[in-house]
Amino acid sequence: MQEVNQSSHSNKYSLPAVLLHWLLALGLAVLFVAGLFMADLPVSPLRLKLFNWHKWAGICVLTLSVLRLLWRVTHRPPPLPAEIQQHMPAWQQMAHHATQYAMYALFFIVPLVGWAYSSAAGYPVVVFGVLPLPDFVTSDKALAELIKPWHEISAFALAGLVGLHVAAALKHQLVDKHALLQRMLPARRY
Amino acid sequence: MVSFKLLAPAFMALFCFASLQAQAQQKLQAGQSEIVFVSKQMGVPVEGRFKSFDAQINFDPAKPATAKINFSVDMASATLGSKETDAELVKPDWFYTAKFAKASFQSGAVKSNGVGKYEVIGKLSIKGLTQDITVPVSLSQTGGLTTAVGVFALKRLPFKIGDNEWSDTSMVADDVQVKFKFVLIGVAKL
Numbered sequence: 001m002q003e004v005n006q007s008s009h010s011n012k013y014s015l016p017a018v019l020l021h022w023l024l025a026l027g028l029a030v031l032f033v034a035g036l037f038m039a040d041l042p043v044s045p046l047r048l049k050l051f052n053w054h055k056w057a058g059i060c061v062l063t064l065s066v067l068r069l070l071w072r073v074t075h076r077p078p079p080l081p082a083e084i085q086q087h088m089p090a091w092q093q094m095a096h097h098a099t100q101y102a103m104y105a106l107f108f109i110v111p112l113v114g115w116a117y118s119s120a121a122g123y124p125v126v127v128f129g130v131l132p133l134p135d136f137v138t139s140d141k142a143l144a145e146l147i148k149p150w151h152e153i154s155a156f157a158l159a160g161l162v163g164l165h166v167a168a169a170l171k172h173q174l175v176d177k178h179a180l181l182q183r184m185l186p187a188r189r190y
Numbered sequence: 191m192v193s194f195k196l197l198a199p200a201f202m203a204l205f206c207f208a209s210l211q212a213q214a215q216q217k218l219q220a221g222q223s224e225i226v227f228v229s230k231q232m233g234v235p236v237e238g239r240f241k242s243f244d245a246q247i248n249f250d251p252a253k254p255a256t257a258k259i260n261f262s263v264d265m266a267s268a269t270l271g272s273k274e275t276d277a278e279l280v281k282p283d284w285f286y287t288a289k290f291a292k293a294s295f296q297s298g299a300v301k302s303n304g305v306g307k308y309e310v311i312g313k314l315s316i317k318g319l320t321q322d323i324t325v326p327v328s329l330s331q332t333g334g335l336t337t338a339v340g341v342f343a344l345k346r347l348p349f350k351i352g353d354n355e356w357s358d359t360s361m362v363a364d365d366v367q368v369k370f371k372f373v374l375i376g377v378a379k380l
Binding site: 165 | 275
């Protein structure tokens with residue numbers, strides 16, 4: 001039975017990959033919007049709460065991204081369907097791979113830079129208010145000012161790539177009418 | 191040969207000077223001293239310090255019971271290391287420096303707890319509110335300098351530090367740790 005399932009869904013991502021994909025998609029979207037909103041708030045209890053929640057959620061994203069990467073390197077994703085590959089010029093296939101590699105890199109860079117900024121600014125990250133994380137950079141205001149723009153820049157870069165990724169998926173699905181999105185949905189009975 | 195009559199006033203002067211020295215107050219070397227406070231925001235230890243403070247100290251290690259120790263802290267000199275938060279600290283909800291420029295400490299009893307160990311009991315006034323506190327102090331001496339160090343905890347709410355919207359202790363803990371190092375000159379040998 002399992003074998004039958006595996007062969008009939010060989011063009012799908014595995015369930016853990018699917019769950020991690022959508023969970024992280026949601027997490028990244030919420031973190032990005034919250035980050036934009038909170039950055040310019042005046043000092044207030046709301047700002048303090050949002051900053052801490054943002055850091056806690058960011059550490060969760062980082063942790064899930066580690067799991068996701070481990071799963072990704074130990075479980076070969078399904079190849080692109082032949083009908084799609086035939087329609088993709090070489091540059092699109094390159095762009096497809098480059099986007100995915102860059103997104104994976106940024107899944108780690110964005111939260112790590114945020115964590116470094118927090119430490120440098122003198123606010124060590126304490127996950128859920130109870131789990132203190134080590135500072136991998138020292139508390140140093142000048143260093144904090146240097147790091148600060150890079151959390152924003154890397155987050156915008158990731159948002160841009162996510163936008164590209166979504167646009168490309170929708171283009172294949174809606175314009176080219178290739179059944180691409182089903183690959184990233186949990187297995188269903190047809 | 192100089193006569194004793196001529197030398198007598200010189201001896202008298204020298205004697206008076208020496209006894210004055212013995213009674214003179216000890217002097218605080220503010221540049222080498224520090225007052226650090228650590229508060230907790232949603233579990234995150236945040237360190238601040240006062241840059242300006244002064245003391246009148248009359249202390250003889252042999253007679254701690256007669257000691258008089260008075261401190262005055264310039265509250266507007268408080269810093270958490272960033273402009274935004276420092277601008278917040280002086281506001282009425284926090285230190286209200288426009289109305290309460292200085293905090294003060296006046297010693298009552300000073301007890302000896304062994305060589306170089308003391309317990310100073312006194313009144314701490316911040317924002318016009320006074321609390322009795324007990325401060326453990328350890329003294330050490332090198333050359334002509336005496337260094338007094340100690341750590342004590344105080345509650346912020348009895349002083350209305352972090353009032354109104356900031357009084358929620360799940361956001362900012364009630365306990366504040368105060369760490370100090372005072373370098374003094376003129377303290378007699380321990």
